[in-house]
Amino acid sequence: MKFLLTRAKGSTKALAERLGISRRTVERYRAGTLTKPQKRPQAALVEETESEWQPQVRAQAREPAATSSGMMVHVTAYFGFTCSGSSDDGRERTITTAISPTYAKQILELQEAGAAEGDLHPIVAEAITESYFTEWGTRAAGLRADFTHVASIEFWF
Numbered sequence: 001m002k003f004l005l006t007r008a009k010g011s012t013k014a015l016a017e018r019l020g021i022s023r024r025t026v027e028r029y030r031a032g033t034l035t036k037p038q039k040r041p042q043a044a045l046v047e048e049t050e051s052e053w054q055p056q057v058r059a060q061a062r063e064p065a066a067t068s069s070g071m072m073v074h075v076t077a078y079f080g081f082t083c084s085g086s087s088d089d090g091r092e093r094t095i096t097t098a099i100s101p102t103y104a105k106q107i108l109e110l111q112e113a114g115a116a117e118g119d120l121h122p123i124v125a126e127a128i129t130e131s132y133f134t135e136w137g138t139r140a141a142g143l144r145a146d147f148t149h150v151a152s153i154e155f156w157f
Contacts, residue, residue: 019044061157066105073099073124074154077147081133092149095132103127107155117153122146124153 016023021041028034029041065071073096080090099107106123129145130136 062108065101065157066108067101069157070099070101071104071107071155071157073097073127074152074156075124075128075147076151077153078149079145079147081143081145092151095128097128097132099124099127099131103130117150120153121150 012026013023016026019026019041021044025034025041074094075096076092076094078090078092079095103123103126107120107127110120110123125144125146128147129143133143133145134140
């Protein structure tokens with residue numbers, strides 16, 4: 001509990017008021033001396049953490065993903081291909097691959113703007129084509145992969 005409380009905004013008194021608990025209870029949580037939290041204060045602490053602390057953590061993780069490290073994508077969908085001389089028919093695949101910071105930035109910006117998952121599909125398909133199917137441009141020049149019937153899509157840093 002100590003870690004959660006040290007990240008919350010404001011003073012101990014303000015936090016206690018927001019959570020509807022005593023200031024002394026917050027202080028005991030912070031000190032780690034209150035080992036059996038009641039359900040209501042514990043739920044309030046989780047909510048406070050998610051609403052105030054998690055967005056900060058996400059922002060810290062998104063910045064390097066968009067500028068230097070990229071991110072991972074895991075997709076289960078039907079992949080079809082466009083390429084002269086391709087012998088690989090479209091089919092459902094589950095692919096997990098790294099995507100470049102360029103594509104990560106585009107995806108993150110669309111997510112922040114409130115884009116629906118379907119709006120991300122063309123960019124994700126390009127990113128997967130680059131990293132997985134053409135291996136960063138080292139093979140299958142001119143290949144384009146599109147996907148439809150998306151069963152799942154997940155991103156992580």
